[in-house]
Amino acid sequence: MIGLDTNILARYYIEDEADKEAQKQQLIAKELIESGKKLMVCKTVLLEFEWVMRGFYQFAPSDIQQVFQHLLSLPNVEIEEKNLVERAVLSLSEGLDFADAIHHASYHQCDSMATFDDKKFARRLNRLALMPRVVVAK
Numbered sequence: 001m002i003g004l005d006t007n008i009l010a011r012y013y014i015e016d017e018a019d020k021e022a023q024k025q026q027l028i029a030k031e032l033i034e035s036g037k038k039l040m041v042c043k044t045v046l047l048e049f050e051w052v053m054r055g056f057y058q059f060a061p062s063d064i065q066q067v068f069q070h071l072l073s074l075p076n077v078e079i080e081e082k083n084l085v086e087r088a089v090l091s092l093s094e095g096l097d098f099a100d101a102i103h104h105a106s107y108h109q110c111d112s113m114a115t116f117d118d119k120k121f122a123r124r125l126n127r128l129a130l131m132p133r134v135v136v137a138k
Contacts, residue, residue, distance in 0.1 A: 001038040001078070006048040008032065009041070013067050014057055033074070041071065042080040043102060050098040065092040084108070094128050097121075107132055 011029040016022035053059040088101035
């Protein structure tokens with residue numbers, strides 16, 4: 001099994017026509033990912049990859065969700081804690097930040113999750129009635 005770094009995923013999913021090296025790397029990434037070899041992607045790579053797509057390449061949340069759904073569908077790619085990642089990817093359509101969605105999904109066995117982030121995180125999750133409920137620590 002081969003573990004993939006963020007830059008492999010970025011080169012596979014993001015076209016950078018202005019950069020010759022990126023074009024060369026894109027072909028290599030495509031060959032590797034489509035080779036049928038057993039591959040793995042860990043959660044931390046997914047977190048970084050989402051940041052690259054959103055922060056550097058200005059992908060819309062719906063485009064990020066589409067990329068993740070494609071990656072999750074590849075039969076030769078194992079995703080660390082796939083069920084958790086699938087839950088987080090679904091939360092993107094609800095307007096959640098991917099990192100927050102991963103954090104929240106990771107606490108699925110808990111009764112609640114504590115945070116100081118009342119406005120962007122706790123209120124949104126509680127309005128959506130996602131479990132576990134989120135409480136603002138006071």
